[in-house]
Amino acid sequence: MLFVFMLATFVGFQVIQNVSRLLHTPLMSLTNAISAIAVVGSILIAGERESDITTILGTVAVAASMTNIVSGFLITDRMLKMFREKSK
Amino acid sequence: MNGHLIQLSYFAAAVLFILSLRWLNSPKTARQGVLAGVLGMTAAIVGTLIAPEIVDFKWIAIGLAVGTVGGIPLSRVALTAVPQRTALSHAFGGLAAGLVGTAKYINWLQHGELTTFRVSAIALEVILGFLTFTGSLMAAGKLQEVIPTRPITYRNQNLVNLLLLAAAFGSGIYLAFFNHGYWPAYAVIVALSLVFGVLLIIPIGGADMPTVISLLNSYAGLSAVAMGFVLQNKLLIIAGALDGSSGLILSVIMCKAMNRSFSNVLFGAFGQVQATAATGEAKTVKSATAQDVADILTHADRVVIIPGYGMAVAQAQHRVHELYDQLTKRGVDVKFAIHPVAGRMPGHMNVLLAEAEIPYESLVEMDDINPEMAQTDVCLVVGANDVVNPAARHDKGSPIFGMPIIDADKSKTIIAIKRSMNPGFAGIENELYYDDKTLMAFGDAKAVIGDVVKAVGGDGAGVH
Numbered sequence: 001m002l003f004v005f006m007l008a009t010f011v012g013f014q015v016i017q018n019v020s021r022l023l024h025t026p027l028m029s030l031t032n033a034i035s036a037i038a039v040v041g042s043i044l045i046a047g048e049r050e051s052d053i054t055t056i057l058g059t060v061a062v063a064a065s066m067t068n069i070v071s072g073f074l075i076t077d078r079m080l081k082m083f084r085e086k087s088k
Numbered sequence: 089m090n091g092h093l094i095q096l097s098y099f100a101a102a103v104l105f106i107l108s109l110r111w112l113n114s115p116k117t118a119r120q121g122v123l124a125g126v127l128g129m130t131a132a133i134v135g136t137l138i139a140p141e142i143v144d145f146k147w148i149a150i151g152l153a154v155g156t157v158g159g160i161p162l163s164r165v166a167l168t169a170v171p172q173r174t175a176l177s178h179a180f181g182g183l184a185a186g187l188v189g190t191a192k193y194i195n196w197l198q199h200g201e202l203t204t205f206r207v208s209a210i211a212l213e214v215i216l217g218f219l220t221f222t223g224s225l226m227a228a229g230k231l232q233e234v235i236p237t238r239p240i241t242y243r244n245q246n247l248v249n250l251l252l253l254a255a256a257f258g259s260g261i262y263l264a265f266f267n268h269g270y271w272p273a274y275a276v277i278v279a280l281s282l283v284f285g286v287l288l289i290i291p292i293g294g295a296d297m298p299t300v301i302s303l304l305n306s307y308a309g310l311s312a313v314a315m316g317f318v319l320q321n322k323l324l325i326i327a328g329a330l331d332g333s334s335g336l337i338l339s340v341i342m343c344k345a346m347n348r349s350f351s352n353v354l355f356g357a358f359g360q361v362q363a364t365a366a367t368g369e370a371k372t373v374k375s376a377t378a379q380d381v382a383d384i385l386t387h388a389d390r391v392v393i394i395p396g397y398g399m400a401v402a403q404a405q406h407r408v409h410e411l412y413d414q415l416t417k418r419g420v421d422v423k424f425a426i427h428p429v430a431g432r433m434p435g436h437m438n439v440l441l442a443e444a445e446i447p448y449e450s451l452v453e454m455d456d457i458n459p460e461m462a463q464t465d466v467c468l469v470v471g472a473n474d475v476v477n478p479a480a481r482h483d484k485g486s487p488i489f490g491m492p493i494i495d496a497d498k499s500k501t502i503i504a505i506k507r508s509m510n511p512g513f514a515g516i517e518n519e520l521y522y523d524d525k526t527l528m529a530f531g532d533a534k535a536v537i538g539d540v541v542k543a544v545g546g547d548g549a550g551v552h
Contacts, residue, residue, distance in 0.1 A: 001325060005313055008326040011106060012333030018113040021428070021453055024338060024435025025170060027112055028305055032177045034105050034125055035312045035331035038184040040136045041319050045191045046151055047142035051198070054191040059147040061187040064180040066155020067162065069129055072177060074163035075170070077122045082442040083115040086449050 026079045033072025039065035090138055097135025098323040104128030105327055109334070115448055132323060167443050168400050171432040175228035175301055178308040182220030182285075185311035186278070189213040192318055193274055202268035206318065211260030213314035215281045220307040222285030227300055230289070231432060237294035249287050256280035292353070294432075295474075299342040299353045301433050306335025338434045345428035345454075347480075347490035373509065376527035378536060381468075381503055382543030384527075385411075388465035388501075390421045392457060394494055395441065397431050398471020402533035405444035408470060410541045412446055418544075423450050425457040425494045427475040454494050464499040469520075471505070471533050477518045488516060502526040505536050 019027050042065050045058030104124045111121030137148070165173050189210045196202045229235035259273045259280070267273070292300055309331025316324030343350060376384075385391060393412070399405060415422050424446065430437035438451055461467070469476055476496040479486040496502050502525055509521070509528075521528060529536050 001317060001320065001322070004322050005316075005325050005329050008329035009333045012109075012330040013337065015106060015109045015330075016334045016337050019109065020113055020115065021341075021426075021435060022115060022438045022448055022451060023112055023118060024341075025174075025433055025439045026118065026435070027109075027334060028174055028302070028338065028434065029170070029177075030108065030112065030122065030125055031305065031309070031331040031334040032174065032181065033129070034108065034327050035181055035309045036177075036184075037101075037105075037129070037132055037324055037327035038181060038188065038312050038315055039129075040132055040321065040324060041188045041315045042151070042184055043133070043136045043148050044139065044141060044319065045188055046147045047137075047144050049144045050191075050195050054194055055144075055147050057187040057191040057194075059151040061184040061191075062148055062151025063154040063158065064184040064187075066152050067159040068155075068177045068180050070156050070159025071162035071173065072159075073122055073126050073129075074160065075165075075173065076125075077119060078163065079167070079170075079439050079442070080115070080118045080122065082439070082445075083118070083448045084442070084445065085115075086447040 022083070023080075026076045029072050029076045029079070033069050033076065036065045036068035036072060039069060090140060094135045094139055097131045098321075101128040101132040101135070101323055102326045104131065105330060109330060132327075167439055169232070170439065171297065171301060171436060172228045172231040174433060175224045175231060175304065178301070178304045179221050179224035179228065181308035182217045182224060182311055185217030185308075185315050186214050186221055186281075187217075188315055189217060189318060190274075190278065193271075197269055197271065200269075204264050204268075207264040207268050208260070209314055209317040211257075211264060211277055213311055213318055214277055215256050215260065216307055216311035216314055218278055218281035219285035219288065220304055220311055222282050223289050224285075224304050224308070226286055226289035227292075227297065227304060230292075230294065231297060239293040240290045245287075245291055249284065252280055252284045252287065256284065295429075296346075296348075296353050298429050298431070298433050298436075299339055299346070299348075302335050302338035302342055303350075303353075304335070306332050306339060309333070309335055341428060342434060345492060347488075347492065371522045373521050373528045374526065376503065376529050378529065378539030379543045380527065381529050381536075381540045382546075384466055384501060384503065385415060385420070385468070385540070386418060386544055388420055390423075390460075390464050391415060391466045391468060392423050392425050392461070392464045392496075392499065393468045393470060394425045394427075394472050394476055394496055395430060395437055395470050396427075396472025396475065397437075398473070399533055400431070400437075400440050400471070402471060404470060404533040404537050405440055405446075407534055407537040407541060408441075409444040409446050411537055411544070412450070414541060414544045423452050423457065425454060425496075426451050427454050427472070427494055430472065430475060454492065458495050461495040461498040465501065467496040467499040467502045469496060469502065469504040469506075470537070473506075473518055474516060476520055477516065479516070479519055486516060496520060497523060497525075500525065503529060505529045505531070505533050507532065 042061035108121040108125035111117040312328030480491045
């Protein structure tokens, strides 16, 4: 697991260093949406029906993550649409 | 069978996430990156929904629906408010991590399945998650200006913060190694993390927000990684690590752009350094009218516009775009010099100018534009201040000494549009305004540039 973490961090550094500075704000909203992968853990908690309290915690977590997924991807796309080349 | 399918969907998701970030290296492929991200997330969610542990879909559906309804309005905020939205989403990310960690602790406590490894991972997840939650809420509040943006400091602040954090980790260690089931210690971790998040952001001033947002971005990613360790889920670890490393890279860039270290941002409130008392000698500035500015600009060959957040506050972007069009039409070469900390978050100024339909090829980073400044005829400073202050290069007594700046003072003429001679956000005098080559155009940026546009247009056929 630690190996996976270190490898992913390495890949992250490699890929993100190449991201144009122009796009750092969209980068942050996109990685926001991607780290809302926490939705996976939240779904597992909300759906396993262990106890009422954990179902509530899981449901709130699903809603919080889903908010990030929806708003993160939509706003990233909205910003990227604005970047246009010179019309010549 | 399902097991393989789940692994396959998680693998696809991880690959798509990496591609998604890769395509962000150019504005041409960037939107493809968003699509890859959406597909990756869909694969991950579908892959999770077919997991055998899931027996009840009702609450999942409710959560997904609430999140969708909440997310859409948040994606439509004005672009000046994007930093707040980003901070808010870090808060949600932290909250989700904290809640999932807590739910797992309760589950494993009831089944007697807590182990040292599990408790350690949960403690880490919950500390990171909850401190990101309240810290990001504070940051969002400061950016939205519902909380005073000025740093709030008191004696021994850093000591108090460190002790709180140490106490939270201490409780975690106690739980992990001595008494897994002692839930009051767990409650202490939660409470301390929530309080620590608030106290961490209180002393940080508005000028440091770009760094703080990036750092909180990193924490939000790392809390997802910790969740991955708790749930033994590789996809969470990978996606969280991507987010964490992105936040870290951006924080480092922001720190470099302000010549500060991490510890300096977190432990030393900016603005504490009072501006060195204004020197007695009366310095004079030259002022110019909109007509003067128009004349100078139309007779120039190369113009560099240096925008700051003040331009966005004055809503002057669209007027700036008109000016850009007018000058370009007359054959003037116009570029924008973007300082890394212009705006309230990394890259913010680029987005604001892109919204005003200024082509991105004209937006030039500080390091690329500086060598060209000596050949620039006119530098037009709109709403920027500290990022063009030459004191950063030579005045060791200045609080911004050492910060890389855009070398506006090296151009042949400087025009600065400013409301008044009041020092800016950081309260530092800017000697650029007293330079012999500098003309000051006083007034609201939107109104002044509007007048300049009219004056430039009014010249009619005048081609220089």
